[in-house]
Amino acid sequence: MGRWSGSRTARVLAPPAAPDEMPLLIEPQLATLVERHPAGGDWSYEIKFDGYRMLSRIENGDVRLFTRNGHDWTSRMPGLRAALEAFRVDSAWLDGEAVVLDETGKPDFNSLQNAFDRRSTSEIVLFVFDLLWFNGADLRERPLRERRALLREVMHEVEGPLLRFSDDFAEDPGSLVASACKIQLEGIIGKRADAPYRSGRSTDWIKLKCNLRQEFVVAGFSRVKGAKSGVRSLLLGVYEKDGSLRYAGHVAPHLSTTQSAGFAGRAAALAQAQPIFYNAPEPERDREFHWLKPDIVAEVSFLEWTPSGEVRHPVFHALREDKPASAVTEEGVAEDPASGVVRSTRERPGPQGTVLIRGIRISNPQRVIDNSSRHTKLSLVRYYDAIAEWALPYLHCRPLALVRAPDGINGELFFQKHSERARIPGVEELPTAVYPNHAPLLVANTAEALVGLAQMSVVEIHSWNGVAPDLAHPDRVIFDLDPDPALPWSAMLEAAMLVKVVLDEIGLRSFVKTSGGKGFHIVVPLTRRQSWEEVKAFSQAVAQHMARVVPQRFSAVLGPKNRVGKIFIDYLRNGRSASTVAAFSVRARPGLAVSMPIAWDELNEVKSGDQWTMAKAVARQQSLHNDPWEGYWRTRQGITVAMRRAVGMKR
Template sequence: MADRLGRYREMRDFSLTPEPRGRKLAAKEKALRYYIQRHAATRLHYDFRLELEGVLKSWAVPKGPSFDPADKRLAMQTEDHPLDYGEFEGVIPEKQYGAGEVLLWDRGTWTPEDRDPLEALRKGRLHFRLDGEKLRGSWILTRTRGNEDRPAWLLIKRNDEEARSGYDVTAERPESVKRAPKRAKRAEKAAALPQFISPQLATLVTDPPKTGEWLYEVKHDGYRMLARLTKRDARLFTRSGKDWTERLPHLVKALKALKLTDTWLDGEIMVLREDGRSSFQALQNAFDAGADARIVFYVFDAPFLKGADLRRLPLAERKARLAKLLKGSGSVRFSEHLEGDSAEVLDKACKLGLEGLIGKLADSVYVSGRTKTWIKLKCRLEQDFVIVGTTAPGGSRTGFGALLLGVYDAPGGKLRYAGKVGTGFDEEWLATLTKRLAAIRRADSPLVNPPREKAVRWVKPQLVAQIAFAERTDDGILRQASFLGLREDIPPKSVLDERAQRPPEVKPAAHGNEVHGVKISHPERLIWPSLGISKLDLARYYDGVAGLILPQLARRPLTLVRCPEGAEKQCFYQRHLAMGASPGDVKTFKRERSSKGYYIYIESHSALITLVQNGAVELHTWGATGPDVQHPDRITMDLDPDEDLSWPQLVRATETTRTVIEALKLRCFLKTTGGKGLHVVVPIVPKLGWSEVKEFSRLIAEFLVRAEPKLFTAKLAKLRREGKVFVDYLRNSETASAVAAFSARARPGAGISTPLAWDELTADEDLRQKFTVQTAPQRLAALKKDPWADYGSTRQSVSAAMWKSLGKK
C-alpha cells in the first residue's frame, strides 16, 4: 500500500493541505466503497474513486457522470488515493496541488460485474454496478488513449432500468452527501488543528422565521475572513482558501497579540465609517492604498478555540466562550448579537442604512457549506455577478459604457446572462476596471445565452462584481443596477443566482412529532437519505398540501407504495388493509363478486397523515370515486416516453394528445408524474362502466398512433417503444391506478406529481424533475392560481359523436 500511495504523497505538503496523508484502515465490511468528489480546482471536475487493492483508484471526470447511455464522459486516470480520502471534504489551499474546494458529491458501494476486476482494468474495460446516494445501476469504464502515466478513459452509463436521458444529475443534485454533525454536550480536544476550515454560509430568505430561537447579528458590508492561530503564527484566509496574510499585516499583528493557540476564528473584515456602519468601498480603498490599519476584524464564531473543537457545541455556547476572550474595541472585535423581535430589529437595521441581518439558530452546530441554520435577511437587493463583457462608452465617459453580467446555473455549470450595470463607477473605478478587463479580453461570448448587444467586448469570466439593483424582470434580468465594487475573495465559478427562499421551519423537539393529531413514530428516519428528508418532513409535506391532495384522494380506492426503510431501499405496493391503522382513519370497502381482500380508501386529513405514519410514500388512485366504484369519473392518458426520447418530443406528443382530446369537445388537465412521463387527465361524469372507459381510452391511443406513427405506440412491449411515447391507456382498467396529483414518488430526487397549467408546457424547460418534496411548497406559495382550480367543477360526458369521431361503429 505504501508504494501505491507514494506518488500521492510526493505531490502534497501535508503541513499545508488538510487532505489525509493516508492511514491503514481496518476492513469493516466486505462491500467495496466508491466516492465522487466535486473538485473546484483550476477547472471544475468530478473525482471518481473506486476502492480496490486497499486504495482508491481515481479518475478525473471534467463533466461529471451522466445517467444517459449516449453520454461518453471523458475520465482521466490519476494517482491512487488513500481510503480515508473518500470522506474528505474541505478546501485545498492555494499553491498546493489541486487547490480549490472539494465537496463530497456522492458515495456508496460498487460491485464488479467482471469476474476479475483487476484484470479488467488492465485490459482497459471495467464493468461494475453502483449503489450510492445519487448514482445507481450498471456502468462501464473503458480506456481509449493517453500516455502510461495519465491514460484517458470513458465513463459510460449502461442502458438499464436506472438509465435516463434529459436529466443532468450534477445540476439537479449539487448538494454534499456529508452529514451534519450532531450537537455535543461538551467540547472535544482537537487531535490536530486543521490546515483550513470551509466556513458555514447563510441562505437568503424572504422573511424572519416564525419558529425556533434565533440570534441576529448585523450583516456587515465586507469580506468573510478566517484566522488560523498557532503558538508562533497567525494566518488569514478568505472563504475560498486564499491566503491573505501578507495583505493584512496590521491585523496579523493584532491577532498574534491575542495569544490564542490552536484556534480558528470566523468573522468579517471591514472598514467603519464615522457613524459606525461598514463601507465596502472604503474597504477596497484600504487595500488599494495599502492602509490595512483601518481594517477591523469582527469575529462571530470560533470552530476551534484554544485546542478544543467547538464545532459540535451549540452556537450560543460557542459565542459565550468567544465573548470572554475578545474584549475591547481594537482591530479584532467580538460581533455581538442583537436583542428584540426579529421583524423590529430588521426594520431598525434597514432604517439605519445597514445591509441587513444574519440570523443563526441558537442551538445549531458549525457546519461547513451553505445551510438553513444560518440565514440572510437583506435590506436591499444585491448579489455577486461575474463580469463577462463591456459595452462601448457613450458621451463623455471613457473606458466602457456598462458591464455585462452573468451567473452560473450550477457550481461550475453554464454561465447565463443576468443583465448589465452602467452606474456606480467613479473615474478611479472606470480606469481600474478598463485596465483589468483589457488584460482578459476574449473573442467570443462566455455566455450560453448572450444578449443582442452591439459592439460588445467580451472578457474571460475571471472578475466578480457586487451589484445592487431595484428588481428583476420576468426573465431574471436586472433593473436599475448599480456597481458596488469587486469581490476579490470569491471564485467566479462559485457565483450562482441567489433567490430568496421561504424562511425555514424549525423542527420542534421530540414532543412536537405530532402532525394533524397523528403521532409520527421514528420521525428522524430518513426517507430519502441522500436529501436528508425524514419521515416527519414527508408527513409535514402532506399536511401542507392536504387541502389540494384530498379532493384527488377522497373516497377513491388506493394503491400505496410503502417504504418502511426509506424510498432508497426496498418498497412494495399495497391495496388491502394490513397496516394496523387507527380505527376510523383508514377505511375499507369490498368489491362485489370479488374474492380479494378489503380495499383501502380515506376521507380525512388525519387519515392522510396516518398513511404516512404507516410507511406510505406514494399514493395511487383508481379512476373512480366511491361508493359507486363501477363507473369511472376520470380518464388518465399516461404518456410514458422511451428513455432516449427528448423533452421537446414529449412536449409535442403531449400537445398532440391535448389537441385530439379537445377536438372531441372534452376538457383535459395536465400534470407531471414525478417520474419521466406526463399525465393528461380527463374528468367525466360517472356513467360508463370500466370496459367502456378502457375502450374509449384505447381508441384515443390508437388514433394518436395513426396520426403520428413515428412518435406514438400503444403496444406494451418495450421493444415497440424505442424512440416513441407509449400511450398507456391501461391505467383506465378496473383496479388499475395512477399516481395522484401532489403525491410524492419513491424515487431519487423525491419528485412530486405536479399539476401544471398548459401554458407552462414548453420545449425550453424540462419540468419533470423540477418539483420535489422540498421545492413544491415554494411553487404552491408563489402560484397566483391553481392550474387545476376548475377540475372539480368540470362536468362532461362521453357522447355518441365522440365514439364516432374515433372510428367506433
Template structure:
C-alpha cells in the same frame, strides 16, 4: 448610527485581555485547518419569534481565522489562504489567550457613518491593511475541542469570553433575540446592508441548511463580467456587461455604468485586458452591446441594484467592486424565498442535530422502490429529509450526479449530471467549462428541499465531485475506493482500509473510512482546497501504483477485471476533475436499501459489512453524528503533503 454603536459592549463578569497564552506545560496545538462555512439563505422577511437571534449583515469578506501554537491564518469562504492580506487581524489574533481556535467572522472597514464599506475594504487591502476590522460571530473550535455540535448561543458565549473588550481590531458581533423586524427597519434606516437571522439552538453544519437566513435592505449580489462597451467621452469605458448563471447557463443580466471613478476604471481595464476575446460570451440585444469588447468570464463583481426586470436585467445597477474570493462558476441568480414557506428547523430532544422538514410534495408515496424489502418512495424521501442536516455538509454546494430509477431500483436506472430544466427551482445549476471550452449546467443542491425534489424525480443515489462549486478546480478531499474482487470477503477489505490509513497517516493526512453500501470501503482524506486536479490525480495515482507494486498479491491499480483476480482494486480515478463518488448518507440502488455512512476507525475493527446501515436507520445515523465521540470525524482537514 454611530461608529461606536457597532463596537462590542463591555461584558459583565467577563474580561479577556489580549495576552499571550500562559505556558502551562500543555503541548502546542497547530492552527485548525479550513472547514466549509455555514451559509445563509436569502429570504424576504425576518423570521418571527424568540427562537431566532439577529445580527448585523456586514459588507466585507467572510473569513475564518485559525490560530494555534503562535501561528495564525485567514481563509476565505472557499478555502483560499489570504493570511498575507490581513496581517493586522492575525497579529491581534495571535495574542488571544487561547491554545487554539477557529473563529468565523467578517473582515470589514467601518466608515465615518458607522457602516461597513466594501469599496473601502478593497482600497484598504491594496493600501492600508491596518485599518481593517474583524467582526467575529461564531466559534468552531477552541483549545482542540470541536464546538460545532453545541447550540449557537453557547458557541457565541464562549466566543465572547475569549475576545478582548477593547481591541481596536477584533470585535464581537452582538445580537438580539426576537424583535428582528424592528432591527431590520433600524438598520435599513441607517443605510446598512441588512440582518442575518440564526436559530439560537442550531449547530454549525457548514452548509445552507435553513438555520441561517439573510434579509437585505437593498438588493445586491455578484455578477460575472462578460464584456465592456467603449465610451465616446474621456473615460476608459462606458459600461460593464454583466452575466449570471441561470438554469446552468451564463445569460445576459444587463450593464452597469455607475459606481466608478478614474482609479477604479484603470484597475478594471488592467484586469480585463488579458481576458479579451472576439466571441460574445452571452446572447444580448444587439443595440445594448454595440461595439462591445467581450471577455472570458473570469472576473466577478459585486453589484447593487433596485430590482430585476421581467427580462432578467438589472434596474439602476451600481458597481461596488471586484470579488476575488468568489469564483465565476459559483455566481448564480440569487432569489428570495418566502419566509412563510420556510419551515424552521427543529432540534430533537436527544441531540443537537438539526432536523429539517420540507414543503416538497411526493407523488406516489406508496410506490415500492426496493421490491425485496418493500421500501417505498415516501420512505426514501423521509430518509433524505431526516439526514439532510448531516448529509448537506458533504453533499451540499457540490456538483452532483444522480442515479435516477423512476420505476424503482429493479427497473431501468440511469446517471444524470446536467439539468434540462425538469427539476425546478429547488435544484440548482452551476455552469462548468468542459474540456472543449463550452459550458454545461451541472446540478447541485444546498438544502433539504433540493434533496427531496431529486427523490420526487426518481433519484435514489447522490454522487458528488471532489470539489465544491465555489472553486471546482481545487479538490477538498482524496478518495481511495477499495473495490474487492468477487471472491474476497469483507475481512480483506477491512485489512486493506487500515493499511491505507497507516500509509496516508505517514504522509501527514488524517483519514476516515466510509462504508459505501456496496462491496467496498472508501478511505477519505479531507483537504484544504488548495491543490488543483492534476496535482491531486498524480498524487493519488502514484500512491495507488506504489501500493500495488509493493504488495501485488493483494492489490492492483489496473482497472481491468481480469487483473483483479483475488485482489483489491485501488480505485484512484475518483481523484480527477469531473469524477464523482457516492456521498455520505446517500441510499444505494442495491437490494436491501443500504446507505453509505462514515464510521470511526474504532468501529471499523468490528463492523460487519459495507452495507451495515439501511434506509430506516436515519435516527441512529443522526444520533451517531451528534455524539461527542463522533462530532469531529472526517472534519480534520489537512493540506496535500509535498511529495
C-alpha cells in the same frame, strides 16, 4: 485549557481528553437569502456587515487569515494579525467579517476596498461571530449558543479597536431589519441557536437584506460607438447549474481613476471575440459591446429580478477580489424561512420546451410519472424545490441511495448509489477517502441538488445513518415498522407507541415519521460513539425484545411468512451502507405519497402511512408553528451498558 484558563470558560467547555488535529482550512458556513424572518423557533440575530468574510487560524502563536475561498491574506492585514496574536490560546479557528467603519461607525465597503488598493489596512476591524475550534477541541458539532458563549468569554480580554465581538440582538427581527435599513446597513443575519456549524450554504443561517444584492460575473462591457476608451456599462452574468453563463443585465460602474485604469488593464488581457453568454444581448445602434473572458466579479444591488432573468434598477457597488467568478450564481430566496421553504426567485421557460428552475434545465417537464395522480416530472421538481430546506438538514453530507423512474413509476425503476456516467446537477461526490475501496458516494446538500435529482427522474431519496466525513460511526438508529397488509391501521398506531414506550424506558429519546407507504419509521438520534456493528446488534436486540414481550404483535424475523398478523421490526436498516427513505422523500408508488415527520402527540391523528401527498406535505409545513421534531438536533444520547442489558444483550 491550554493558555486560556478563565473559570467561567472552563464551565462552558471541558478540556478534550485527546486533542484533535486542527484542520488547515475550514470552509465557512453561508447564509441563505430570505424574504421574511421566521415566525418562530430558536433564532439569534446579528448585523450583516458589509465587508469581506475572514476566517482566522491560530496555532501556537502563528496567525493566518483566510478569505471565504481559502486564500491566505495574512500579509495584507498586518494590523489584524498582530491583534490576533494577543489571543492567549494554543489553537483556535475564528469566523468573522473584516470591515472598515466610517465616521458614524457603520461598515463602508468602498473604504474597505480603498484600504486594500492603497495597501493601507491599519483601520480594518474584524468583527468575530463564531468560534469553530478551541485548544484542541472541534466545536463545530456544538450548538451555536454554546460556541458563542465560549467566544464571548475568549473575546473578553482581547477586544479592542481592531477586534470586536459581533453582538446578537433579542429584539423582534422585523424591527431589527427596519432599523438596519433606516440607518443604511445592508441587513441582518439570522442563525439557529441550536444548530451545529455546517460548511456551505444552508437555512440554519439566513440573510434578511434591505435590498437585493449579490455578485455578478463581468463578461463584457459597452462603450459609446466609435469611442476608443471608457466604459458605459458592465455586462453582467450568473452561472446556471449546468455551467452555462446567463446574461443578467447591465450596470453603469462608478470607478475612481485608479480603478478605471486597473479595469482597463484587466479587460485588455481578458478580451475575446465572441460572447460567452448563451443569451447574449442584441447589438445596439449607439453602442458597441466588448466581450471578456469570465474572470472579473462585480457587486451590484438591485430592486428585483425581471421574468426574463435580468436585474431591474441595478446599482454598482464594487469590483470584488475575494470571490471567484466561477462561484457566482443567482441567489435563491427563501419565501418562508420559519418553515424552511426555499424557492428560486423565479421559474421561467428554457430553450426547446424546457423549464429553468434554480438555473437547472428541466427536460420533458410535462411527462407523466404517475398515472394514478397524473403528476408530471415538473410537479415532482417543484415539490423537491419547495420542500428543500425542510429536507436538507436531514440529508446534509449523508450518502444517498436513489430510486430513479425515467419512464414513470409504472416503468422500470433503477437503484443508484454513484454518479455512473451522468453527472447529476448540484449533487456532490464525497472524497473516496471517507469510504475507501468504493466508488465515490453521492450527497445532496443544496436545494439545487434536490432539483437536479428530480431532473434526473429520481423519485425516492434514501440516506445512510452516517454523516461524512465520519462514516465509521452512525449518528442514528432507525426502526422500520413493516406490517402485514391485512392488519388494521389501529394496530400500527399501537405498535409505534409500544416501541416508543420501550425506548423511553431504557432512556432513548425517539422521533417518528410516516414511511410514505404502509408504516412508520422510528428514528433515534445518537452521538457518534458506537460502531456500525454495535448499533446494528443493539437494534436487533430491541426488535427481538419487542417480539419476546409482545409476540402476538411483533416479529423480528425477516420474510412475509414471519409477519402474518404481525409487524416486522426491520432493524436491518442499521448496517453500514444500508439506507432508509429520507424525511420528506416522495415514494415511487401510486399517488406519490411523502415520508412525513410527525410529533408523537399527533400519532393518533394519522390515518395512514401514505397520508401526505406532495401538495399536502408542503401545505402542512407552511402551516406549522412548531417543528414536530423539536429537540432532535439537541438530543445527545448513546447506547449504554444498562440499555443493552435492558433488552437482553449479554454485554
